[in-house]
Amino acid sequence: MNRAALTDLILAAKRRKKLSWAKIAAKVGRAPTWTTAALLGQMTMSQSEAEAAANILGLGKEAVDLLQIVPYRGSLPTTVPTDPLIYRFYELIQVYGTTWKELIHEEFGDGIMSAIDFDMTLERQPDPKGDRVKIVMSGKFLQYKKY
Numbered sequence: 001m002n003r004a005a006l007t008d009l010i011l012a013a014k015r016r017k018k019l020s021w022a023k024i025a026a027k028v029g030r031a032p033t034w035t036t037a038a039l040l041g042q043m044t045m046s047q048s049e050a051e052a053a054a055n056i057l058g059l060g061k062e063a064v065d066l067l068q069i070v071p072y073r074g075s076l077p078t079t080v081p082t083d084p085l086i087y088r089f090y091e092l093i094q095v096y097g098t099t100w101k102e103l104i105h106e107e108f109g110d111g112i113m114s115a116i117d118f119d120m121t122l123e124r125q126p127d128p129k130g131d132r133v134k135i136v137m138s139g140k141f142l143q144y145k146k147y
Helices: 003-016 021-028 032-039 047-057 061-067 084-108
Strands: 111-125 132-143
Touching: 003 047, 003 061, 021 032, 021 047, 032 047, 032 111, 047 061, 084 111, 084 132
Parallel strands: none
Antiparallel strands: 111 132
């Protein structure tokens, strides 16, 4: 089995058992965003995290082993994504990417926001005109080194 096949098994088990990402994350002992990313193949789980995930999902030892391997990150194709929800994030980058870059550089200097030392939360925000999606991202600022 490879990591892509394991992701398919995880998604099938989640559906079959009618589990939420939040419930799986509670068993794993991590935040739902991190746990979801790990189970979709973007993070490395410890042995105890992998065992907890495999247990709740009904997966075997091979799954536990694969969940502990450092992944090849970046699961999207290099072309423009066609999934409507994922495309909207691409659209956000297209529209606001240069703005975020300018504002971050103005505030912090020449560097980047880390996706390694990074936190993210996602929540539903009730609104009379239709519920809103609230995503808060927090990444450590990494200054470019001069040498």
